[in-house]
Amino acid sequence: MFTASEAVFLNSVKTKDVIIGLVIAIALVSLSFLASTSPDGLERVAHDKNFMGKAVNSVKTSPPALLGVITVFILVIILANLLRKKR
């Protein structure tokens, strides 16, 4: 039932590929200290157009971004496995 393009798609995802991918993601978060601290597009518009005051901000906790990288990785793997089993 595979089309030709599906058959070649993902013919060889290996543990090595996953490790390389995660290393790239971890390298990116470890560079995030270089990131610009300026307001983003929406925040800039909210300041300029005087509606930033409407934001209700909860207390910002800032756990390390690496925690987010690992959490989304694990959550996606768990959810995808559940979907796979449910079929």
Place this chain on the structure above:
Amino acid sequence: MHIPDGFLSPPVFLSAWLAAVVAVSYALKKTRQTLKDKMIPLMGVMAAFIFAAQTINFPVLGGTSGHLLGGLLAAVTVGPYPACIILTLVLAVQCFIFQDGGLTALGANIFNMAAVGTVFSYYLYLAFKKIFPGKNPLTAVFIGSWCSVVMTSTFCALELAVSGTSPVNIVLPAMLFVHIFIGIAEGIITASVLGFLLKVRPDLVYGK
């Protein structure tokens, strides 16, 4: 473009929650039908990459910053519906663990970024691929990812306007102006990452 609490009125954020639930349920259904075992680790890596890339704000227009949305990048790599699930989980983790984006606004953020910026922009990208045929999809990817950011900002601006947070004639042009530039960066990053993947591991790319 993560909307905080307080910017959207209850009718708007409740409608957006409903739209998000419908969109994500459909994405879950489509993913369940087509998911292959080997795709699962790739989805995890793509989620990790997008979360990481979203922490790197780059400067645009002096005094403003932007970061990757990653919707089209994920869609072209793992397919539009798995990509919608990835973006949804990234947004949920940003909201619950990092307080980036409000809880009431999470539905709108999911609808804007995981549905419009990911699934809809993927189908728009397929249309651009027909306009720019040939072996190399990077022109269509660049334009498609620019559009993904501009469309997402348009929806965001309209939700703010309908909420009465800012008049549409003020907030829409302002949001479009900033995101026209952020979209260029989105296009460059998406085309570069995809170009690199196509060169080293073309078998990992879903939407060639």
